[in-house]
Amino acid sequence: MKKCGSISILGRPNVGKSTLLNTLIGEKIAIVTPKPQTTRNTITGILTQGDTQFIFVDTPGLHKAQNRLGDRMNSYVYETAKGVDLAFLVCEADKMPGRPEKILMQTLAENDIPAILVLNKVDAVVKEKMLPVMAAYAELFPFKALVPVSAQTGDGIDVLLAEAEKLLPEGEHIFPEDELTDQPERVLAAELVREKLMRMLKDEIPYSLTCECERFATREDGVLEINILIVCDKPSHKSIVIGRNGSVLKEAGTKARADMEKLFGTTVFLQLWVKVKEDWLNNPNFINEMDIFFDGPK
Ligand SMILES: Nc1nc2c(ncn2[C@@H]2O[C@H](COP(=O)(O)OP(=O)(O)OP(=O)(O)O)[C@@H](O)[C@H]2O)c(=O)[nH]1
Numbered sequence: 044m045k046k047c048g049s050i051s052i053l054g055r056p057n058v059g060k061s062t063l064l065n066t067l068i069g070e071k072i073a074i075v076t077p078k079p080q081t082t083r084n085t086i087t088g089i090l091t092q093g094d095t096q097f098i099f100v101d102t103p104g105l106h107k108a109q110n111r112l113g114d115r116m117n118s119y120v121y122e123t124a125k126g127v128d129l130a131f132l133v134c135e136a137d138k139m140p141g142r143p144e145k146i147l148m149q150t151l152a153e154n155d156i157p158a159i160l161v162l163n164k165v166d167a168v169v170k171e172k173m174l175p176v177m178a179a180y181a182e183l184f185p186f187k188a189l190v191p192v193s194a195q196t197g198d199g200i201d202v203l204l205a206e207a208e209k210l211l212p213e214g215e216h217i218f219p220e221d222e223l224t225d226q227p228e229r230v231l232a233a234e235l236v237r238e239k240l241m242r243m244l245k246d247e248i249p250y251s252l253t254c255e256c257e258r259f260a261t262r263e264d265g266v267l268e269i270n271i272l273i274v275c276d277k278p279s280h281k282s283i284v285i286g287r288n289g290s291v292l293k294e295a296g297t298k299a300r301a302d303m304e305k306l307f308g309t310t311v312f313l314q315l316w317v318k319v320k321e322d323w324l325n326n327p328n329f330i331n332e333m334d335i336f337f338d339g340p341k
């Protein structure tokens with residue numbers, strides 16, 4: 044009997060949703076940083092195990108939006124929460140439910156979506172703190188299961204998959220068995236650059252950047268050429284993103300290129316460009332000149 048179903052991965056920012064997605068499918072397709080509001084889109088990850096196909100949908104963390112980008116991120120969360128067969132509500136295993144979790148549980152209840160509570164980061168929490176958290180959640184929503192995991196170490200992931208499988212509907216598989224994601228390679232490439240910059244930069248700058256892939260093409264000698272445009276929100280941010288003598292851009296580029304070569308399995312020639320698009324977070328208007336960085340075989 045074949046099973047196939049979609050599972051949303053929901054929760055507040057920074058609880059480990061994208062780490063969980065990557066661990067579930069065994070490949071890094073979603074970027075991860077220690078900062079909240081890393082994920083800005085929905086990201087589909089596919090796992091086909093025997094007769095069962097799990098279609099996971101990672102979402103941005105539900106938060107109080109400060110701009111139009113934030114509003115859009117939250118609307119992706121609500122859209123995804125409504126249209127799936129099952130939901131994983133992810134929380135940190137020692138944190139009591141708060142406003143974002145209550146809003147998500149209400150959305151799931153209104154749309155009749157069954158859910159599993161995923162208590163993440165068990166590698167880093169005091170076990171005694173988990174029981175009251177589980178009890179508090181169980182009182183608020185009829186979870187089908189409460190599963191402690193560590194998305195980072197993989198602890199409990201097999202239990203989570205077994206519980207999820209029980210709740211998926213019967214049906215033919217939608218994706219080919221070896222397909223891992225619906226993310227185009229050029230989007231993955233741009234996201235890797237954003238991940239490195241988000242990890243390296245401070246204050247509001249990580250949130251005011253966006254990356255777009257402008258070129259993704261294999262040369263005759265087999266080298267993959269990738270051009271990524273980094274868009275800043277303010278002219279003052281541009282020099283910080285470039286760094287002294289290009290040091291920030293250089294480090295981000297070198298790290299992103301290493302990840303790209305692993306992911307795409309080929310030699311990469313990476314070019315990064317920086318542009319200012321004033322207040323793109325609220326209103327897209329391109330201005331200013333560009334800067335460039337190269338890494339890889341010429
Ligand atoms: N110790 C520990 N840290 C974890 C675990 N899972 C995730 N993290 C860390 O938590 C931080 C946030 O992880 P993400 O996967 O980016 O979290 P997210 O929920 O996708 O965050 P947003 O995209 O901002 O909503 C990162 O520093 C991860 O390394 C875990 O199981 N244990």
Ligand SMILES: [Mg+2]
Nearest residue numbers: 060061081082
């Ligand atoms: Mg994320």
